[in-house]
Amino acid sequence: METQCIDIVNTLAACLVAGGADPNLANFLSILMGVVLVATLPLVTVILLIWVERKVAARIQDRIGPNRVGPYGLLQPVADALKMLTKEDITPAGADRFIYNLAPIIAFAMIILMWAVIPFSPVHVGADLSIGILYFIALGSIGTVKVMVGGWSSNNKYALLGAFRTIALLLSYEVPLILALLVPVLMTGTMSLQDITFAQGGMWFIVTAPLAALIFLIANQAETGRAPFDLIEAESELIAGYNIEYSGFKFGMFMAGEFLHVFTVAVLFSVLFLGGWWGPGVEQAPALGFIYLGAKTALVYLALLWVRNTLPRFRVDQVMALNWKVMVPGAIAVLLAQALALRVIDALGLTPVRGGFVESLPQTVILLGVNLVLVFLFLNQVRRQGRRQRAADLAVVGETRPVVSVPAGD
Amino acid sequence: MLEINGQTIAFFVFSVFILGGALGVVTSHNLIHSALYLILSLFGVAGFFVLLSAPFLAAVQVLVYIGAIAILIIFSVMLTRSMTALRQVRNQQWWLALPVVVLLFALLAVGVILPVWGAEGLIGSEPVSDIVATTADLGVALVDGNQYVLPFEVASVLLTAAMIGAIVVARDDE
């Protein structure tokens, strides 16, 4: 604990003690500063995300998007926030006030809590928990509580039905998510996110475990309730699912929470599979880690937005069939195959000890080969499942009929 | 007696969560509120596990109890429509249950806990050592042939049986 006061940023506690403060208080203040910084980063990001979301969606749909408020519409989130703040705060009659107000708070708090374990650079991490991945999964499962509480406390039958469907979806897709998250844990032997990032110095995990990355992305797309899994919200059909009765700032918190959840998923994907803060020159200048992580996250986030704005929506039975017949067997298969391949590599003596690029090449090639075989089988299974489903649907509908029938004698 | 540091404050805050939540569970008139108090209590228990250097169990507590069992309880409260404004919370024997329970607590506290582990200097006022086995050791213990691999396998069979049994029992006979 005898650190010198070098500069106010990195050794805040030591500087406060040198300035005559009580050591316990100085420690507490320095931890508090860290917490405030880590919590402010997602809050600032969500402001930008609202703009990015609407602009990208507009461009993919061949329109311009917000361009009136500020240059290129950059002040649109401010306008949105002002609008939501000045709306009337309605609570439906007969709703349970305390838990009605609690649901959006849980929604938003859960996402910000996820940012505590993300490693931004070799030395900057909020809290390097030894169970980092399990912490992320546990927070994801608290998300189902907010859905239940929000749907129930609205005192609305349709909100309740929407909440039931949402929870069925969320709980089902947690299974392949957890199994896919076990693959990086398998490869590094630790659940700490900082250690997993350090272990990707040789080769990023997206090259050595691409199928696990794919399953992780698909399961998270379902967990965040984005298209093609957005039967939760189904804006054009069900009105709004479990948050029908929410309006104004509470609805804004649900929406901001959803955008931030997608961004957090993108950050986690970058950390777990794309090498996190690794990049040229990051060991000498740790602050570069922020930039590398930000660039990778932006790429993944744009890809997720692209998927969201392109694909049509699944039906609820198709979603369940996809999960239990394709994703869970696929995730179990990838876990078993990866474990077996790592054992074989270990027996052959090809495990990279120091983790350079060239040294991890043999392991990379073997794991990539195993994964490509599995991807081929996985896509085959998806195609067969789709064909079976289409045949079942056609058997119900009958022969395809022309849409417009020509009336006789006209 | 106890120095006021972060751990002590955390202990008291989590104790309030646990005991306050438990009292809310057993006395609330609204069954949904009972379920939410249960979630508060389980969250306090997770905090206790963190204080006791068992982070894996804390995360599993949140994941299994709050994320699955509490949701299951809320679901079944909603499917059996007698939840709000229960006509009568207590049954006919509550006047007997209350003193029995208080007596049990007094017996446990005075007869068992305080004599053996209570007085200063006896075993338990300080942890034996600050070197704690890690999550990796728990993983090894669960699959090691000399340790807990048999209960582990039996537990998986139990879960499979419970899953199949629950589906069969709760299924609509169509």
Added chain:
Amino acid sequence: MIPLWMFLLVAAALFCIGAYGVLSRRNAIAILMGVELMLNAVNINLVAFWRYLTPLNMSGQAFAAFVFVVAAAEAAIGLAIIIAVYRNRRSVVVEDVNLLKW
């Protein structure tokens, strides 16, 4: 560091409150919530003893993990039975499930 008896006292109090919930509530689901409280009290006991007396031997945490498993299985089956009973008798009050009573 907190002395062990404080953890044990909280666990005993939680157990007794759970026992009161089981013994005095009419609704079957409320009784199940009391059982969950008792299982949590047992878990606190196990982990507290593990931490204070044998922190290097993982038996305490392994036992607590098995208690998690049993609690989850029991909650699932119990709620399935309650739903089945509700479907037949239209009531989840345990006093109404009395077909086998003398």
